[in-house]
Amino acid sequence: MxxxxxxxxxxxxxxxxxxxxxxxxxxxxxxxxxxxxxxxxxxxxxxxxxxxxxxxxxxxxxxxxxxxxxxxxxxxxxxxxxxxxxxxxxxxxxxxxxxQQGLFNLNNMVRNGKLDVTQYTRFQRLLSILGLPAELADTLADWIDADGTAQPAGGAEDAYYRALGHPYLTANRPLVDLDELAMVRGFDAGVRAQLKPFVTALPATTALNVNTAPAEVLAAVVDGLDLDSARALVARRNGVFYRNNADFLSQLGNDATVPGHDIRVGSxxxxxxxxxxxxxxxxxxxxxxxxxxxxxxxxxxxxxxx
Ligand SMILES: [Ca+2]
Ligand SMILES: [Ca+2]
CATH class of the missing domain: 3.30.1300.30 (GSPII I/J protein-like)
Incomplete structure (x- = not known):
């Protein structure tokens, strides 16, 4: 300069x-x-x-x-x-x-290079709620996880991307941002547009802010919470907010559970x-x-x- x-x-x-x-x-x-x-x-x-x-x-x-x-x-x-x-x-x-902490953090699916099965299941749940194919969770997990072994249910590692017209390799590390999804098999423009209001890519594992999460993400993260009940929760949240995790947990039905370390009320x-x-x-x-x-x-x- x-x-x-x-x-x-x-x-x-x-x-x-x-x-x-x-x-x-x-x-x-x-x-x-x-x-x-x-x-x-x-x-x-x-x-x-x-x-x-x-x-x-x-x-x-x-x-x-x-x-x-x-x-x-x-x-x-x-x-x-x-x-x-x-x-x-x-x-x-x-x-x-x-x-961004009210959204599903895609990088949560892999912890220290290895698949986190709980988070992977939650992402599959989100895909199902949005009417998207479950195998997107497999290709994305392979893109982020450190190993080169494809997920059995429909993953994709280097062999797939090497065979493309413009070949490249899997990242094998956390997503830098959502634009990177365009590189991952199956995440075409339509899929990315559908996911965008509900997902994010953050540089650390994060807990979900239950004060700002949309119903789709709450239903994906909380075990046993269906989409209708999640929508009812969000409607009740309008104008008030949860002061702490206990406040949120007390609003859930008997069958719905989520570990305390996976949620919070701040961002x-x-x-x-x-x-x-x-x-x-x-x-x-x-x-x-x-x-x-x-x-x-x-x-x-x-x-x-x-
Ligand atoms: Ca991998
Ligand atoms: Ca604040």
């Missing part, structure tokens, strides 16, 4: 730090005005930088949420509100934060989606945030801006 650009980046960072606690509008107006005066960047680069700046604002918001609400996250909290487009000079910003992982218009340019950004250390702003696990 040239000195002037580095100075600009530093100024940008300082501006973000200084105003993160203030309203987003104020921050974005300040940044866009500063940048126009400096005349350093094109509209598109500017739009991308505003996506990054907006991302830092969401990090500050989630940090503050943990500080004020403790280990408790539900759809009634400020972070869960979809932001209406915020206009600023020469553009606007829109975005949302989505809890560490959030997906941020931001759209910025600046001048004639548009930029869209997504980032996965990990709030695993409550003493600092959430870490950015990955960020995509385009």
């Amino acid at each position: 040239k000195g002037r650009q580095r100075g600009a980046a530093l100024l940008m960072a300082m501006a973000i730090m200084a105003v993160a606690a203030v309203a987003a509008t104020t921050m974005l107006v300040a940044l866009s005005t500063w940048s126009r005066q400096a005349g350093l960047v094109t509209d598109h680069v500017q739009a991308e930088e505003l996506v990054v700046a907006g991302g830092d604002w969401t990090r500050a918001m989630l940090f503050d949420d943990r500080r004020t609400s403790g280990d408790l996250d539900h759809d009634g909290e400020p972070w869960a509100l979809r932001l209406p487009p915020i206009p600023f000079e020469n553009g606007e910003l829109a975005g949302r934060i989505e809890d 560490d992982y959030f997906l941020v989606t931001l759209r910025v218009t600046y001048g004639k340019a548009r930029a869209r950004g997504q980032m996965l945030l990990a709030r695993t250390n409550p003493t600092r702003w959430p870490d950015v696990v990955w960020r995509k801006v385009r």
Whole structure:
């Protein structure tokens, strides 16, 4: 980076730090005005930088949420509100934060390189609820597990992918993000679109947040909970929330069980989606945030801006 650009980046960072606690509008107006005066960047680069700046604002918001609400996250909290487009000079910003721990974490299916049969069964249950073939659980387990032995019920290891027109190998490690599913046998665009509202790929094994999980995921994870009962639970949850696991467990019928370590009422992982218009340019950004250390702003696990 040239000195002037580095100075600009530093100024940008300082501006973000200084105003993160203030309203987003104020921050974005300040940044866009500063940048126009400096005349350093094109509209598109500017739009991308505003996506990054907006991302830092969401990090500050989630940090503050943990500080004020403790280990408790539900759809009634400020972070869960979809932001209406915020206009600023020469553009606007829109975005949302989505809890990822209310979704089924596909990487839970493999622990330390080996299949976790309980989680694999839960994913099969989710596939069945969504009307998708059970063998998708086998091909995905093979994609993630460390070994090269295909699941007996319809898995796929290197031999399958090597024989493709554009050959490649199985990852044999946790999914980095959901886009990677496109590489896995059977996960065509239609399947991925059907799964998307219910699944995620997180860098650690995670418990399910029962305050934000959709009925389909609750029915997949809780043994003996059918979809109708899960829908009834979600309807009752609307407007109230579970304060702890016992609160949730007391709402289950006699036949429904789930180990306490597989559920919780808070979340560490959030997906941020931001759209910025600046001048004639548009930029869209997504980032996965990990709030695993409550003493600092959430870490950015990955960020995509385009
Ligand atoms: Ca919270
Ligand atoms: Ca494998």
